[in-house]
Each structure stands twice: as C-alpha cells, then as structure tokens.
Amino acid sequence: MTAHENKTLQPSMALSISGLFILILANINPVLNFEVVGRLQAGYVITGVTELWHQGYGSLSFLVLFSGIVAPTLYLAAICYVSTACVLRLRLPKVETVFELIEKIEPWNLIPVYSIATVVAVVKLKMLGTVEWQPGARWILATAVLSLFCQQTFDRKLVIRRLRSLGVWTGATRE
Amino acid sequence: MITISDKTRVQLSAALVATGMILYIPSNVMPVMKMSIVGKVENLTVLGGVHELYDSGLPFIAAVVFFASFLVPLLKLLSLAWILSMHGKMKYQRQRSDLHRIVHKIGSWSMIDIFLLAVLAAVGQLGALAGVNAEPGAILFAIVLVCCIFATEVYKPRLIWEECH
Numbered sequence: 001m002t003a004h005e006n007k008t009l010q011p012s013m014a015l016s017i018s019g020l021f022i023l024i025l026a027n028i029n030p031v032l033n034f035e036v037v038g039r040l041q042a043g044y045v046i047t048g049v050t051e052l053w054h055q056g057y058g059s060l061s062f063l064v065l066f067s068g069i070v071a072p073t074l075y076l077a078a079i080c081y082v083s084t085a086c087v088l089r090l091r092l093p094k095v096e097t098v099f100e101l102i103e104k105i106e107p108w109n110l111i112p113v114y115s116i117a118t119v120v121a122v123v124k125l126k127m128l129g130t131v132e133w134q135p136g137a138r139w140i141l142a143t144a145v146l147s148l149f150c151q152q153t154f155d156r157k158l159v160i161r162r163l164r165s166l167g168v169w170t171g172a173t174r175e
Numbered sequence: 176m177i178t179i180s181d182k183t184r185v186q187l188s189a190a191l192v193a194t195g196m197i198l199y200i201p202s203n204v205m206p207v208m209k210m211s212i213v214g215k216v217e218n219l220t221v222l223g224g225v226h227e228l229y230d231s232g233l234p235f236i237a238a239v240v241f242f243a244s245f246l247v248p249l250l251k252l253l254s255l256a257w258i259l260s261m262h263g264k265m266k267y268q269r270q271r272s273d274l275h276r277i278v279h280k281i282g283s284w285s286m287i288d289i290f291l292l293a294v295l296a297a298v299g300q301l302g303a304l305a306g307v308n309a310e311p312g313a314i315l316f317a318i319v320l321v322c323c324i325f326a327t328e329v330y331k332p333r334l335i336w337e338e339c340h
Binding site: 031032033034036037041042043044045047048049051052055057059060063064067068104107108110113114116117118119120121123124125127128129131 | 210212213224227228231233236239240243279283284286287288289290291292293294295296297298299300301302304305308309313314317321324327328
C-alpha cells in the first residue's frame with residue numbers, strides 16, 4: 001500500500017457534517033445587538049436580506065441570501081454527500097452530479113467573507129452607538145473556519161479514484 | 176446540461192471582464208450606502224468607508240477593507256484581461272494557469288462591502304435615530320463582482336493550454 005492510498009475523506013465528512021449543524025446555529029441566533037439612545041435592535045443574517053429587499057434592492061438581497069446562506073449550505077451538504085459515499089462506500093444516486101456541483105458552488109460560498117464583514121460592521125457601529133456581539137457571530141466564524149478546512153481536506157482526485165472503484169464514475173466531467 | 180463552445184467561453188469571459196472594468200469606476204465613485212445617525216446623514220463610498228476606518232485609528236481593518244474591496248476586484252479584472260489576451264498563445268502558460276488558480280481561489284473577497292451593507296442595514300433600522308440605506312452604487316459594485324466570478328468560471332483553465340485555431 002502506498003502512502004497515497006492512506007489518504008481518506010473522513011475529515012471532509014466530519015467537517016461538513018459539523019459545518020451543517022453550526023450553520024443552522026449561525027442562522028437562528030442573532031449576530032449582534034445595536035443600541036442607540038436606549039433603543040435596541042438585534043441583527044440576524046436573514047435580517048440583512050429582508051431589509052435590503054424592503055429598501056427595494058432585490059438583487060443585492062438575493063446576492064446576500066445566496067452567497068451568505070444558500071451557497072454555504074449547498075456546498076457543505078454536497079461535500080457531506082460525496083464524502084459519505086466515498087467513506088462508507090455507498091452507491092448513492094447522482095453522486096457525480098453532486099460532485100460537479102461542489103466545484104460550481106465553491107466560489108459562491110462566501111461565509112468567510114461574511115465573518116470579516118461582521119467585524120468591520122461592529123467597528124463601524126462602535127463609533128455610532130453601543131454594539132454587542134451575540135452568539136450567532138461565533139457560529140458564523142465557526143462555519144467559516146469549518147468550510148475553509150473542508151475546502152482544504154476535500155481531495156478531488158481521491159474522490160474520483162474512490163468513485164471509480166465504486167463503479168459510479170462515468171467520467172462525463174473533464175478532469 | 177448546457178454545453179458552451181470554447182470560442183463562446185472566451186468571448187463571454189472577455190465580455191464579462193469588459194463589463195466589470197467599465198462599471199469598476201462608477202462603483203467606486205458612487206456611494207454604496209447612506210448612514211443617518213441621530214440626524215447626521217452621511218453618504219459613504221467604498222473608499223470613504225476605508226478612509227473613515229483609517230481615521231478612527233484602525234489602520235489594520237482599513238487595510239483589509241481597502242485590499243478586499245478596492246484592490247482585489249481591480250487585480251482580478253486585470254489578471255483575467257491578461258489571461259484572455261494571451262489566449263491561444265504558447266507563452267507563459269504555466270504562469271497563466273497559476274494566476275487563474277489564484278483568481279479562482281480568491282473567489283470574491285469584495286463581497287465584504289455588500290455583506291457589510293447587509294449587516295449594517297439589519298441593525299440600522301431604528302427610525303430617526305439610526306438608519307442605514309443601500310444606494311445605487313452598491314448594485315454596480317455587486318455587478319462588478321458577479322462579473323468577476325462568472326468570468327473566472329466561464330474561462331476554464333484547460334483553455335489556457337489549448338492552441339487557437
């Protein structure tokens with residue numbers, strides 16, 4: 001057995017499963033609280049989306065929804081699906097299509113950028129009023145770190161080898 | 176699945192880069208958001224926001240935002256323009272392929288400004304006390320970055336290695 005074959009997709013599987021759970025926590029908890037002259041407002045990830053929509057900026061609202069919530073979820077779910085198929089040697093349906101989706105969706109997973117943007121937002125808001133970090137911010141950061149690790153551990157060539165040995169790789173995609 | 180011919184890929188990518196370049200200037204000149212805090216109204220451009228952060232003694236954060244929202248899109252557009260202009264030539268293929276990989280990896284760090292707007296708008300709805308509103312510049316800014324992402328995706332790295340006929 002070569003050192004090459006010792007590689008495994010278990011880290012990707014574990015990271016993507018935790019990532020999916022933490023992504024839920026990031027979205028149901030407020031990210032920060034802002035207070036000006038005694039009036040308090042809590043901000044969730046989705047609040048930014050709905051607020052931009054109300055202001056008549058549908059395209060921006062869609063962009064934030066897609067790259068901040070939808071794409072990270074799809075990305076982690078797709079990695080989870082493919083790595084589970086490889087690790088547990090399951091012949092899951094449409095695994096090749098899902099594998100292609102990972103590459104397509106990857107540049108749109110902008111949750112790490114979102115976490116930096118919240119830091120900048122807090123810095124800006126501090127000049128204007130009282131701002132407080134809320135648990136959601138921690139979960140966003142955790143999701144960002146997990147999805148970056150996922151990206152690093154997910155070895156495409158290894159996946160192709162595993163899928164080939166399972167007999168579910170048709171090679172329709174160009175390598 | 177839609178199949179696009181290689182020639183169309185090059186043209187499409189070039190068109191997206193051109194659009195991005197044209198809109199890059201107005202996207203940086205026009206305000207992206209309007210902040211009004213306790214009666215004080217302020218229109219902020221991307222660079223205005225950077226300047227403000229720098230002035231408040233946060234050079235590091237200012238540098239991050241400057242890099243992510245001002246330099247990255249410009250460098251991405253210039254890199255893609257260079258890669259596309261060299262299409263079909265046999266020179267610098269290794270460099271072009273490396274550059275393409277970097278541009279793909281960077282994704283779109285300029286989204287930082289759009290997300291910033293979303294986070295600020297989320298908490299900045301306290302009526303007359305504090306309001307954050309998006310401005311048309313933000314749409315141009317978003318178009319530039321969407322163009323960048325699509326241009327990178329449409330021009331597949333394998334095209335770098337192919338000769339033009």
